[in-house]
Amino acid sequence: MEHKKAMIIANGKPPAMDTIRPYLKQADTIIAADGGSLICKKLGITPDVILGDFDSIDDDLRKHFATSQFLHRSDQNYTDIQKALNYCRQQDIRSVTLFAVFGLRNDHTSGNLIIFESFDPDIELTAVDEYGVMSRLFPGQTALPFSPGTTVSLFSLRPVINLSLEGFEYPLTGQSFAPFFLGISNVIQSSGATVSFDQGRLLLYRLVNHSGENPSS
Amino acid sequence: MEHKKAMIIANGKPPAMDTIRPYLKQADTIIAADGGSLICKKLGITPDVILGDFDSIDDDLRKHFATSQFLHRSDQNYTDIQKALNYCRQQDIRSVTLFAVFGLRNDHTSGNLIIFESFDPDIELTAVDEYGVMSRLFPGQTALPFSPGTTVSLFSLRPVINLSLEGFEYPLTGQSFAPFFLGISNVIQSSGATVSFDQGRLLLYRLVNHSGENPSS
Numbered sequence: 001m002e003h004k005k006a007m008i009i010a011n012g013k014p015p016a017m018d019t020i021r022p023y024l025k026q027a028d029t030i031i032a033a034d035g036g037s038l039i040c041k042k043l044g045i046t047p048d049v050i051l052g053d054f055d056s057i058d059d060d061l062r063k064h065f066a067t068s069q070f071l072h073r074s075d076q077n078y079t080d081i082q083k084a085l086n087y088c089r090q091q092d093i094r095s096v097t098l099f100a101v102f103g104l105r106n107d108h109t110s111g112n113l114i115i116f117e118s119f120d121p122d123i124e125l126t127a128v129d130e131y132g133v134m135s136r137l138f139p140g141q142t143a144l145p146f147s148p149g150t151t152v153s154l155f156s157l158r159p160v161i162n163l164s165l166e167g168f169e170y171p172l173t174g175q176s177f178a179p180f181f182l183g184i185s186n187v188i189q190s191s192g193a194t195v196s197f198d199q200g201r202l203l204l205y206r207l208v209n210h211s212g213e214n215p216s217s
Numbered sequence: 218m219e220h221k222k223a224m225i226i227a228n229g230k231p232p233a234m235d236t237i238r239p240y241l242k243q244a245d246t247i248i249a250a251d252g253g254s255l256i257c258k259k260l261g262i263t264p265d266v267i268l269g270d271f272d273s274i275d276d277d278l279r280k281h282f283a284t285s286q287f288l289h290r291s292d293q294n295y296t297d298i299q300k301a302l303n304y305c306r307q308q309d310i311r312s313v314t315l316f317a318v319f320g321l322r323n324d325h326t327s328g329n330l331i332i333f334e335s336f337d338p339d340i341e342l343t344a345v346d347e348y349g350v351m352s353r354l355f356p357g358q359t360a361l362p363f364s365p366g367t368t369v370s371l372f373s374l375r376p377v378i379n380l381s382l383e384g385f386e387y388p389l390t391g392q393s394f395a396p397f398f399l400g401i402s403n404v405i406q407s408s409g410a411t412v413s414f415d416q417g418r419l420l421l422y423r424l425v426n427h428s429g430e431n432p433s434s
Binding site: 079102104105108109110114115118127130131134153157158170179180182184203207 | 293296319324325326328330332335344347348349351370372374375387397402420424
């Protein structure tokens, strides 16, 4: 049985609708995290589930999304993104793509980065913004299926032991980093590039030319 | 002798000029980190120093900023922000405010967050964006001079030991957190709120109503 896929739309800066559209078709469940429902309304997306403490949701929005399921989650110990991710875990959804989790208030951006990094490793998480796609790497060797020339940043929010990068413009062989690893704007040089490490967790951000523009390098 | 103050303008999303202007008057040195000089040009700011590998700087820009000092720093092991901060340290500048370090490419935002968190604790760092002001707290007790009603987020990129928050809507008493602490959108309830902890490093983000608008909570 194939595991279910979800997308979560939060309340930050969404990428253009052209970037979001292909994901809509693939998602089994579309979840708006509280104020993310306002973004859904703007973009013309109808979420299956709207979830949060509803502090930014009024009667008009409830009428607008009459077919959506409203799930009230009021626990102040969790952010809207955490509540949406916890819901995915309960539903046995194993692949989640997040939109509009970064880009406006920098405490939200930073908090969402921490949540993204630290959430259950059994769930495949991806975050898409206007400039690229973020994912997570875990200990062991990972092959990166990206074309030569792709700009890739790798960084960690915790110590990384014995990190090697092969097939990159700036390669690495068995180095350890504490408290953080920071490799911004590396470039893949050969197909079959790999990342391997023994302990820690890496964030991988692949620059994607969604719009045809080249964001500053 | 009072220590010198600098401002660094990077290449992310700058806040409105009305937000930047008061800082310009107080800065002894205005530094553009590489592509930040393009933002300076747009905003009508003349940097004292333009510093970086100059990959985004052309002859027109050099002519436009004929009075600025251009410092070529090509080391690929450091980002433009790190180079600018290292320059501040060399110049014995002890107070630095950063602009346009967050908000566009999320690998830059995340990398800058890590650099901001981990840079030399002897230098007072502040980062200003459209929605608020980020600063750093170190072990010990810190009094927060903000009015009751101020929304404040506190979070950490590393373990925090024995954290107490007093005078907040959501207080804490002597709790420890690993690997991260995440307290988004807390509210100061009384003047004289304090934060104290024994080990770690906290990032404090104070929501500021620069524009009169209320960004999503």
